[in-house]
Structures are given as C-alpha cells and as structure tokens.
Amino acid sequence: MERTVSIVRYKPGERNVEKAISLCGGAEGLKSHFKVMIKPNVVIGGRLYKNLKKGVVINAEVLEELIVFLKDFGCTDISIGDGSVQLPELGATTETAFLTSGITELAERYGLKLLDFYQHPFKKVTLGGKRIEISVPVLEADYVVNMPVLKAHNQTQVSLSIKNLKGALNFPSKKNFHKFGLDRYIALLGTYLRPHLNIVDGLYSLNKGPVSADWQEVGVLLAGNDPLAVDIVGTKVLGFEPSDVGHLREYAAITGESLDIGKIAITGESLEDVQVTSEWETTWDEMMSAFNVKGVSIITSGAGVCSSCGFAMSRALYMVFRDLTGQSFQPVQFVVGEVAKIPEISQTMLLGKCAINMNKGAAGSIRVKGCPPNVNDVYAMVKEYLTTGACTPSQAK
Numbered sequence: 089m090e091r092t093v094s095i096v097r098y099k100p101g102e103r104n105v106e107k108a109i110s111l112c113g114g115a116e117g118l119k120s121h122f123k124v125m126i127k128p129n130v131v132i133g134g135r136l137y138k139n140l141k142k143g144v145v146i147n148a149e150v151l152e153e154l155i156v157f158l159k160d161f162g163c164t165d166i167s168i169g170d171g172s173v174q175l176p177e178l179g180a181t182t183e184t185a186f187l188t189s190g191i192t193e194l195a196e197r198y199g200l201k202l203l204d205f206y207q208h209p210f211k212k213v214t215l216g217g218k219r220i221e222i223s224v225p226v227l228e229a230d231y232v233v234n235m236p237v238l239k240a241h242n243q244t245q246v247s248l249s250i251k252n253l254k255g256a257l258n259f260p261s262k263k264n265f266h267k268f269g270l271d272r273y274i275a276l277l278g279t280y281l282r283p284h285l286n287i288v289d290g291l292y293s294l295n296k297g298p299v300s301a302d303w304q305e306v307g308v309l310l311a312g313n314d315p316l317a318v319d320i321v322g323t324k325v326l327g328f329e330p331s332d333v334g335h336l337r338e339y340a341a342i343t344g345e346s347l348d349i350g351k352i353a354i355t356g357e358s359l360e361d362v363q364v365t366s367e368w369e370t371t372w373d374e375m376m377s378a379f380n381v382k383g384v385s386i387i388t389s390g391a392g393v394c395s396s397c398g399f400a401m402s403r404a405l406y407m408v409f410r411d412l413t414g415q416s417f418q419p420v421q422f423v424v425g426e427v428a429k430i431p432e433i434s435q436t437m438l439l440g441k442c443a444i445n446m447n448k449g450a451a452g453s454i455r456v457k458g459c460p461p462n463v464n465d466v467y468a469m470v471k472e473y474l475t476t477g478a479c480t481p482s483q484a485k
C-alpha cells in the first residue's frame with residue numbers, strides 16, 4: 089500500500105481530499121489523538137503575490153477540505169505551519185503569506201494553531217556531514233501532512249512533496265542548501281522528515297516556478313504516503329521524466345526506491361488523462377527581451393542562487409527594465425550568487441554577499457551588500473548605474 093498514489097479530478101463542492109486519501113489508503117496510520125502538522129506550500133505573500141494568484145501557493149479550498157477531513161476523523165490537535173520568503177521591503181513575510189492565501193482566516197474559523205516556523209525553535213541536525221536546522225514543531229508532530237502545489241521549478245525542475253519540505257528549515261539552512269548541493273540536500277531532508285501523507289494541490293500547475301504568473305488549469309489532486317512515489321506521478325503529470333529530476337534521483341539512490349512509475353499503483357483517474365506540458369527553465373534574457381533592453385548581461389550560478397536572492401533580484405531588475413524599456417547600454421554585467429570569479433571586473437555590479445565574497449578585492453566593481461540585498465537598494469542603484477554610469481556615494485554601500 090505504501091507505493092499507491094491516487095489521482096482525483098477536483099470537483100467543487102465534493103469531498104475531493106477525502107476521496108484522494110481514501111483511494112490511496114493514506115490515513116491508515118492516522119490516530120485521532122495525534123498531534124498533526126499540516127505543511128502547505130505558502131511560499132510567498134505580500135505585494136509580490138498580489139498579481140500572481142494561481143498555482144503559486146496552496147488553494148484555501150483544498151486546505152479546508154483537509155481540515156474538515158481531520159476534524160471529522162476526530163483530530164483535535166492540528167497546526168498549520170510554514171516559513172515563507174522574507175522580503176519585508178515588499179511586505180513579504182510568513183504572516184502576509186498566511187493572510188493573502190486565506191490560511192489565517194481558515195485557522196481562525198477552525199480553531200487551529202498557525203505557526204510561522206521562523207518564530208519557533210529549530211533543532212540542529214547533521215545531514216550528509218553538514219549541520220542544518222529543522223523546525224522543532226515539525227519534528228515533534230506525530231503526523232505530518234505535506235501539501236505541495238503542482239509546480240515546475242526553475243532550479244529543481246519540479247517542486248512537489250520532497251521539495252516542499254525545504255520550508256521547514258531555518259533561513260541560514262535554506263541558503264546553505266544551495267552551497268552544499270541543492271538536489272542532494274533536498275533529498276536528504278526528504279528522507280529525514282519523510283512525511284506521513286502527501287497531498288499535491290494540482291488545481292493549477294505553475295510553469296517556471298516557484299513564483300510566476302504562468303499557470304494552467306489541471307484540476308487534480310494527488311495523494312499518497314510515499315513522497316517519492318507521489319513526486320514520480322506528479323512529475324509525469326507535469327510532463328517530465330522523473331529520472332531527469334536531480335533531487336528525485338538522489339532520493340531514490342539514498343532510499344533504494346525505484347523511479348519506475350510501473351512500480352507504483354495508481355488509483356482513480358488514469359495518468360494519461362491528466363498529463364499536461366510544462367516549462368521549467370527561465371533566463372534573464374527573457375525578461376530583458378520582454379522590455380527590449382540591450383547591453384546588459386546577468387551572471388548567475390543556477391542552483392547556487394538561493395530563493396531569497398532569486399526573488400529579490402528578479403523583482404528589482406524587473407522594475408528597472410520596465411522603467412528603461414527600449415534602451416540600450418554600454419556593456420555592463422550584474423553578478424548574483426556564488427559564481428566563479430569574474431575575469432573582467434570593469435563595468436560590473438556585484439549584487440549580494442555571495443557575489444561580493446567571490447570577487448573580493450576587485451577594484452572598480454560596484455557592490456550592493458546584503459543577504460539578500462534590499463530590493464529597493466538594488467532597484468535604485470542598478471537604475472542609476474545604467475543611466476549615469478555610476479552610483480551616488482550614499483547608495484554605493
């Protein structure tokens with residue numbers, strides 16, 4: 089039963105979550121006296137979330153169905169928790185993420201505990217020889233229900249059950265995962281936490297996630313006890329091959345489980361009936377060509393840029409390119425994340441601690457400190473640098 093995954097077509101007003109759980113035998117280990125932790129994907133809130141809406145965070149109606157299921161089951165100790173992107177200058181905190189996603193209202197209405205993991209203790213754990221810190225309320229739960237969204241992800245190709253657990257880390261550990269080796273550490277964390285039940289909210293799928301406005305309607309839920317099995321099916325629903333996804337390969341290697349979908353019992357809808365085509369890779373060139381901006385290159389290191397810098401830089405540079413639509417500049421480069429030392433330092437702006445540390449002593453470069461840098465600082469400095477060739481001393485920190 090452990091390798092069973094259900095696929096349910098979502099029908100408004102019906103008990104879809106209950107059906108998905110029942111079809112995979114997902115609640116067999118649940119007891120009504122358990123301390124239950126629901127870990128939904130609530131990656132971002134605040135102004136950044138406002139115009140995105142679909143496919144970015146859990147749908148409140150799906151979460152509400154799970155809450156009703158747990159209450160009907162007799163569970164009384166239920167918490168919902170996550171640690172969302174922190175960009176206070178854009179109003180993005182876990183608190184605003186709970187608010188904009190409708191979770192705050194759900195927690196109040198059903199009398200549940202709502203936890204911003206950053207406001208609670210973390211426990212030091214050694215994984216793969218490295219020290220990381222995991223949320224204590226997650227570790228102390230008797231039963232963890234993991235609720236990812238059906239996403240293609242621009243660094244990890246998919247973001248499903250295993251990747252969703254990264255939200256249980258403290259902020260330094262999240263950043264360190266990108267230095268330690270993102271795929272391997274996502275897999276190690278997944279095998280360590282191994283949630284009891286995984287329910288993928290696939291009402292919409294997201295292209296080029298974790299945060300984008302490029303979504304499509306899929307209208308399904310997936311459920312199962314085995315996170316790898318659920319992710320194999322979710323990856324196929326998105327239209328990708330599980331063996332192409334680095335963290336799934338790592339997870340399978342660690343646990344000895346198979347990536348072969350033929351070894352998973354799929355119940356409910358057939359996979360072929362719900363599959364879509366998805367896109368996961370993004371380039372900065374896409375944003376620049378959307379605004380017809382020329383002469384700028386952005387040097388990054390893919391998975392070496394952590395999500396905080398990814399969100400902060402894409403927001404800041406989006407605002408700059410929008411303001412400078414159609415303009416061409418003398419060649420200039422912006423460096424983000426832990427990239428190899430840049431050979432030519434003239435006309436370079438180093439954005440954030442990692443880029444600065446990798447290019448210490450580089451005369452002539454402009455540095456924007458921060459980890460991540462403040463979005464408004466980056467916006468102001470990049471815009472001034474592009475339009476005047478320099479930054480004012482008060483901005484050049």
Ligand code: SF4
Nearest residue numbers: 394397440441442459
């Ligand atoms: S500078 Fe940016 S990429 Fe480096 S650790 Fe800080 S937030 Fe992450």
